[in-house]
Amino acid sequence: MGKLSKKGKAYLAVVFIILYAPIFYLIFYSFNSGGTMSSFEGFTLEHYGAVFSDTRLIIILMNTVIVALLSSLIATAIGVLGAIGIVFLRNRKMRSAVLSLNNILIVSPDVIIGASFLILFTMIGVKLGFASVLISHIAFSIPIVVIMVLPKLQEMSDSLIDAAADLGASKRDILTRVIIPFIKPGIFAGFFLALTYSLDDFAVTFFVTGNGFSTLSVEIYSMARAGITLTINALSALIFIVTLGLVIGYYSFSQRASRNTPGTGGL
Amino acid sequence: MTRGLNLTGLKAMRNNSSRPFYLIPYYLWIALFVIAPIALIVYYSFFDISGNLTFDNYKNFFSSVYLRLTLSSFWYAFLITVFTLIVAYPTAYWLTKTKHKQLWLLLIIIPSWINLLLKTYAFIGIFGLYGPANRFLKAIGIGEQQILFTDFSFIFVSVYIFIPFMILPIFNSLDKMNPALIDASRDLGASSWVTFRRVIFPLAINGVKSGIQAVFIPALSLFVITRLIAGNKVITLGTAIEQQFLVTQNWGMGSTIAVFLILFMIIIMMLTGQRDKGGMANGKIK
DSSP, rough: OOOHHHHHHHHHHHHHHHHHHHHHHHHHTBBBSSSSSSOOOOBBHHHHHHHHOHHHHHOOOOHHHHHHHHHHHHHHHHHHHHHHHHEEEEHHHHHHHHHHHHHHHHHHHHHHHHHHHHHHHHHHHHOHHHHHEHHHHHHHHHHHHHHHHHHHHHSSSSHHHHHHHHOOOOOIIIIIIIIHHHHHHHHHHHHHHHHHHHHHOOOOHHHHHHHHOHHHHHHHHHHHOOOOOOOHHHHHHHHHHHHHHHHHEEEEEEHHHHOOOOOOOOO | OOOOOHHHHHHHHHHHHSEOOOOOOOHHHHHIIIIIHHHHHHHHBBBOTTTOOOOHHHHTTTTTHHHHHHHHHHHHHHHHHHHHHHHHHHHHHHTTTTTTTTHHHHHHHHHHHHHHHHHHHHHHHHTTTTTTHHHHHHHHOOOOOOOSSSSHHHHHHHHHHHHHHHHHHHHHHHHHHHHHHHHHHHHHHHHHHHIIIIIIIEEEEEHHHHHHHHHHHHHHHHHHHHHHTTOOOOOOOOHHHIIIISSOOOHHHEEEHHHHHHHHHHHHHHHOOOOOOOOSSSSSOO
């Protein structure tokens, strides 16, 4: 392959600048003692202080984290079992049918997920609030976990399970001591991805959250609709750091997931 | 593969699948949160705002208001996809030639993980009346312009948001390509443009297709950007659904639009579909 030309380098540089400029613009003005995003008057940390002294905001932040952790834990449990079930489905047609159903929520636009869940919750009588938000987040995270775990399961050789069974392992032992350890990197990658999806979600939550309950994205949306508040800037700087941490965590797990390909796996 | 005598373990697991009690939560999820919601959307599309069974919503959808809305939503989504592709293709192409390409790719993807709302909010400041964009226009002598709440700002912000989603699949398919093919093409006397047009582009077309799929469908359905940047104008199908469900409270009409959005989505996926597994393993799509 040819090397990167000067023109190519310049082009990439411009794209990188455009991609990052708005993010750093936000973070830069989070330190502005003037109240606007247009003229920088002086350095201050007061907007960060405002974030941490606002109890309402702290509660919302905690809601968001609790929903994210709980939903991704539960989704991981259901998704891992589901993925194992899909792999061991005997009927090929059935397997691809289940897989297609699995992927529907991944490709569906958020508005449709949100709107249809809103109808669902209203119909079966789930009160809009913490429960509906948590259930929705579990629901849209499950297929993500399945997708992350499936390749690891497919990579696993049948003979591993055969060997365990020959050596007298029960079904339970096979699951907990053979399969789960083998697919662990996939499980962690799935969990991380579910976590970031949950933390990031706005549209679905916006539909199914009632009046009393709010997550960070919904709160930011209503703040942003009211206009510019540098509290949002301070929040975005904090979120940027957390996101960066999560991305690095996710990538280190998924790298490990693809690197640890033992000799037994594959063909 | 060792499929000889030791079928016991496999059988043990396979037998499990005939009584898959551990699958109950998963199947319950499919029934309740995949099948039921779609069924409910279709069901609700046949009711009007006061709960009477009717086809009026469908009749309304084919009235000029909604047809114009659908057309404009498609037009915007088309423009957004085209501009995203124009920016993303060269980026993906040159990214494959960098030294530490996986690292650079990661750097391209990171902004896509930052919350959509925050990125959109940044542009409220950038495009604001006293923001940097206007200061730049003033400096080069054009003078202050109303940038926010225009079609330009809506398309610009959308393109900005979708660029990583377009780069990723194109990068993956360009990266998978055998470099010997390009060398062969050059050896046989093709210019670099001909090589690109006749070898590289056709071979990497699947990446372009998944990129288009990853941009076009969300571009039809996004409502955050339209609400914050395009100033409350209802110009996408997504905004219309949000409006019907949360503002007007006309779930029947909202469901009808949603039914059509689902249909459009299926058609787009069939048009851009491909046999091999799509490259959406990492990076966030939606």
